[in-house]
Amino acid sequence: MNFEVRLVKAGKTKISYPAELVRDDGDHLVVRAPWAAPGVRDFGxxxxxxxDVFTEHYWRTRWYAVKEVRTADGALKGWYCDVTRPALVTGRGLTVEDLDLDLWVSADGAAVLRLDEDEFAASGLHRQDPPAAQAAVAALAEVEALALRGALAAELAG
Incomplete structure (x- = not known):
């Protein structure tokens, strides 16, 4: 089934792309899509x-999304975790609001990197919506704890 994924940041669509709906249990949605941005993005x-193929996990009740990233031949690169508001699902699409905090987990679990904390601090979310800012910080801690325990892949499978 074709699905449309829309990532919003500061009220504007950051990226929108088609994906294949893999499963939806009413809370946890899984979609699969090829790398949607033009060209290469090198984070270092x-x-x-x-x-690259992204298997993306979204929840209607959690404040994060996790994207498993694999090469075209299936080798696991790792997991890119976005702190977002819970997914809004309508018809054949979902929208998530990016809250700037991110986490990268390498395929072997040896590297767990917090990303974009400076962007989060500069976003003003702490002043504009303190409960959302608290939920975002808690979500980052939750997904980081899963990664550090080596439990992220099991959580996604569940």
């Missing part, structure tokens, strides 16, 4: 490039 610790 990982490169996202044409041919």
């Amino acid at each position: 610790f990982v490169r996202f490039e044409p041919g």
Whole structure:
């Protein structure tokens, strides 16, 4: 089934792309899509490039999304975790609001990197919506704890 994923940041669509709906249990949605941005994005610790396949996990009740990233030939690169508001699902699409905090977990679990904390601090969310800012910080801690325990893959399978 075709599905449309829309990532919103500061009220504007950051990216929108088609994905295949893999499953939806009423809370946890899983979609699969190829790398949707043009060209290569090199973060230094990982490169996202044409041919990469993202299996993306979204929840209607959790404040994060987790994207398992594999090469075109199926080798696991790792997991990119976005702190977001819970997913809003309508018809054949979902929308998530990016709250700037991110986490990268390498395929072997040896690297667990917090990302974009400076962007989160500069976003003003603490002043504009203190409960959302608290939920975002708690979500980052939750997904980081899963990664550090080596439990992230098991959580996604469940």
